[in-house]
Amino acid sequence: MAxxxxxxxxxxxxxxxxxxKSSSKxxxxxxxxxxxxxxxxxxxxxxxxxxxxxxxxxxMGKVEDDVxxxxxxxxxxxHVQSFYMDETEVTNAMYLQYIDYTKKVTPPTxxxxxxxxxxxxxxxxVWRNRLGYNxxxxxxxxxxxxxxxxxxxxxxxxxxxxxAKWRTDRVxxxxxxxxxxxxxxAKTLDVTADANFSTETYLNSPTSVYGGDPQIVLPGKYADxxxxxxxxxxxxxxxxxxxxxxxxxxxxxxxxxxxRLPTEAEWEYAAAADVGQREYNIYKGQKKYPWSxxxxxxxxxxxKGDQLANFKQGNGDYGxxxxxxxxxxxxxxxxxxxxxxxFGLYDMAGNVAEWVMDVYRPIIDNESNDxxxxxxxxxxxxKIGKDGKVDIIGKDSIQxxxxxxxxxxxxxxxxxxxxxxxxxxETYLRQNxxxxxxxxxxxxxxxSTRYFNFGDSETDTKNAKEGQNMYNAPxxxxxxxxxxxxxxxxxxxxxxxxxxxxxxxxxxxxxxxDRAYWLDPAQRRYFPQDMATDYIGFRCAMSKVGxxxxxxxxxRN
Numbered sequence: 001m002a003x004x005x006x007x008x009x010x011x012x013x014x015x016x017x018x019x020x021k022s023s024s025k026x027x028x029x030x031x032x033x034x035x036x037x038x039x040x041x042x043x044x045x046x047x048x049x050x051x052x053x054x055x056x057x058x059x060m061g062k063v064e065d066d067v068x069x070x071x072x073x074x075x076x077x078x079h080v081q082s083f084y085m086d087e088t089e090v091t092n093a094m095y096l097q098y099i100d101y102t103k104k105v106t107p108p109t110x111x112x113x114x115x116x117x118x119x120x121x122x123x124x125x126v127w128r129n130r131l132g133y134n135x136x137x138x139x140x141x142x143x144x145x146x147x148x149x150x151x152x153x154x155x156x157x158x159x160x161x162x163x164a165k166w167r168t169d170r171v172x173x174x175x176x177x178x179x180x181x182x183x184x185x186a187k188t189l190d191v192t193a194d195a196n197f198s199t200e201t202y203l204n205s206p207t208s209v210y211g212g213d214p215q216i217v218l219p220g221k222y223a224d225x226x227x228x229x230x231x232x233x234x235x236x237x238x239x240x241x242x243x244x245x246x247x248x249x250x251x252x253x254x255x256x257x258x259x260r261l262p263t264e265a266e267w268e269y270a271a272a273a274d275v276g277q278r279e280y281n282i283y284k285g286q287k288k289y290p291w292s293x294x295x296x297x298x299x300x301x302x303x304k305g306d307q308l309a310n311f312k313q314g315n316g317d318y319g320x321x322x323x324x325x326x327x328x329x330x331x332x333x334x335x336x337x338x339x340x341x342x343f344g345l346y347d348m349a350g351n352v353a354e355w356v357m358d359v360y361r362p363i364i365d366n367e368s369n370d371x372x373x374x375x376x377x378x379x380x381x382x383k384i385g386k387d388g389k390v391d392i393i394g395k396d397s398i399q400x401x402x403x404x405x406x407x408x409x410x411x412x413x414x415x416x417x418x419x420x421x422x423x424x425x426e427t428y429l430r431q432n433x434x435x436x437x438x439x440x441x442x443x444x445x446x447x448s449t450r451y452f453n454f455g456d457s458e459t460d461t462k463n464a465k466e467g468q469n470m471y472n473a474p475x476x477x478x479x480x481x482x483x484x485x486x487x488x489x490x491x492x493x494x495x496x497x498x499x500x501x502x503x504x505x506x507x508x509x510x511x512x513x514d515r516a517y518w519l520d521p522a523q524r525r526y527f528p529q530d531m532a533t534d535y536i537g538f539r540c541a542m543s544k545v546g547x548x549x550x551x552x553x554x555x556r557n
Contacts, residue, residue, distance in 0.1 A: 042253035044545050047171055049094075050084035051344045052550055053270045060268055060373070061364060063522045064288045073522055076366035078373050080269045082548050085262060086539035088335035088346045089151035089354065090163065092142055095122070098163050101170070106193050106413070112395060113193065119400070119409035120162070122154035126534040137331065137534075149334045151352045151537040157261075157505045157529035158401055158409050160355050160538040164259040167540060172199045172255045180223060181248045183216040190216055193395050196415045199255060204382060204390045204417060206247035219246035262541035263374040264358040264506050264524065271349065271509065271521035276342030289519050290341040290348040296516050298339075308338055309350030309519055311510050318512065331534075332512050349519035352537035353511040360504045360526035361443045368442055377438040381426065383418040391418045403530035404476045406486045439502050444470050473501035503529050511535035 027034060046052060058080070061073035102120045106113035127137040141147050142154070155163070176182045183190070187197065195211035202209045210216040222243050248254050262270070271290050277283045288294050291308050298306045307327035312318055320326030328337060332351055340346045359376040366373065383391040392415065393399070399412035412418065421436035446452050451468045474491040481487050504526045510518035513535045517523070527536065 043550075044256070046084050047256050047259065047542055049086050049088075049540075050542055051087045052544070053083055053085050053266075053343050053345075054275070054549055055080045055082035055544075056269075056275070058269050058272065058274055058283075059286070060265055060366075061522050061524075062286060063520050064286070064294075065517060065520070067517065070362075072362040073524055074363065076364050077370060078265050078269075078364075078366065079371050080265050081372050082544040083262070083266055084542040084544060085266070085270050085343075085345060086541070087340075087344065089352060089537045089539045090160075091149050091335055092152050093148040095152040095155070095163065096143065096148075098166055101166070105191055105196060112398075115400060115408045116398065116410045116413070119407065120159065122152060122159070123156075123532045124154055126154045126532055141331075149336075150332050151335060151347070153332065153352055153534050153537050154532045155536075155538065156403070156409075156532040157355050157527075158403070158411070159532075160261060162409060162411065163538075164261060164540050168256075168258040169197055169199050171259070172202075173197045175254050175256065176202070176248055179220060179248065179254050181218055181220045181254075182210075183218060186210065186216045193414050196413075198416045199258070200382075200417050201390070201392060201415055202248075203250060203255070205392070208390075208392055209415065217247070219243075220248060222246045257543050257545060259540040259542055261355055261357040261538060263372070264356045264508065265373045266541055267354065267356045267508050268521050270343055270345055271341070273342035273345070273348075287521075290345075290521060291339070296519070309347070309510070310338065310512050311350040311519060312513055312515055314515075329512065348509060348521065350510050350514075351512060352535055353507045353509045353514070353518075353525075355536060355538040356506050356508055358506045359439050359502055360500060360506045360524075362500075363443065365442055375439065375441075375443075377433075379422045379426070379433065379436050379438070380419040381422050383420045392416070393418050401530070402478050404478060404528070405530070406478050406488055407530075409530075440470075444502070471500045472497045473499055473504075500526070505529045507536050 056079065058078060059075050060078045062075040063073055066073075099117075099120055102117055106116040108114050108117035122142055124138050124142055127134040127141065141150070142152070170187070173182065173187050177184060177187065182197075190210065190213070191197070192211075195213065195216075197209045206217060207214075272287055273290055274283045274287060276292060277285055277287065289296065289308070293299060296308055296311070298304055298308055310327045310329045310333045313320070313326055317326070319328070319330035327333070327350075329351075335351070336346050338347065338350070341348055357376060358374060361375055364373060365375075385391045393412050395414045397418075398410055398414065399418075400408040401411050402408050423436075427434050427436075440448070442448060449468060449470045472495070474493065474496050476491050477489040479487045479489075505528075506524055506526055508521070508524060510516070510520075510523075518525075527533070
């Protein structure tokens, strides 16, 4: 009996040791092959300016008041994946960095880049009013240091998207430099229009960024003191193995996902911050504003009576009477002037309203999807040249979006990879999507209209016959004649029935110009994506990769 027990113990120890060996860091659990033991899972770090927003389920579109009777925010249950969001709105100081960088890299003094710079600068004329004197803001709001920490305005939706792209590249550029993959200070000293950095270009063709200069694009841990590749040491068998994967990749865990505008669902979820109302696995009540309670004034002893946001109190009352101000501001106010919500986000009500990614439609279609809801997906892929390599945009092939007022905004710059719509190679026999542009899916495509016959082949709503579109919005046209002059054609058709089309975007939150009604996170409005105002700004978001939560929590909170 004793002998049998001893043998059993030895067998258990043997199996345990075998199991321990098989799970060695140097051995693949899938194949048993030896792998690079230095690779390890990395937790995503929050990018500059971002705070973590843990995702969850919430009721989207639920408002306490609906005096406008818009019928465009029917409550639906949605689930939002965890993400990061800017702690504050993008400020004038932040946006001026973008302007200054653009001016340096693509100088407006060169005819080739004139429209690049002009397309970046906000429209400062948004402050003008026919019966109001606002020239001080027109001339000073963007650049005067007194307004540096105020939210940027006069930025249209397209410009906000391009800022987010620029920010992505600058942040990842700095991370690569920090980890030894780029020469120090190249981002400021060596960058030109012909030799610059793009995150996607680096991931697809590392030696194409910075014009392929090997003194700038470095092989990380394999770099020698002169910037070249270290001569690898011979192994035990005397063979020298040339290192591979010498540049950073997605698998390196160094580069962050892209900065972008938040979706409408993300913005509303983050603004409501119902997490502050959580008791075990339920929300105790629905918030009317980003803070608890049904009033816009603070009930805390230290700040009792203070307004919790910057908004219009009433006709002719933007900031109270002289000597004591209701909210401390008459126009916008410095960011962080009011308390943060339960996610640590500032000014999610008041100050400026904010652009989100979504194309506007009156109804949120939760029957089709209730996870990370977003309308406006346009799937693209990298353009591949005849040589089988990615097609990188040169200075002579800059792509622009021409706005309805004739202004041009650069959407693809030198050094970036040209994009083309996905085609049948990606969509054939798929169930989850079947074309590149999904903006009008179930609301605006031909099947959505009363003119659709099931026997007809599907055609895009943009090519539908006049009067048979679901959204019969004005179609202004801007073109360039043979002499290079801008020709603007304003649509004067009196049969237009709506302002909704594929180029209007949702904006959320009340602003300094709005009454308290619009401070409710669930309220939603729309505005043309190529137009700007003095009351709409924006903030950026970033998707989270990995786990839903960042730390373990108790059941209570």
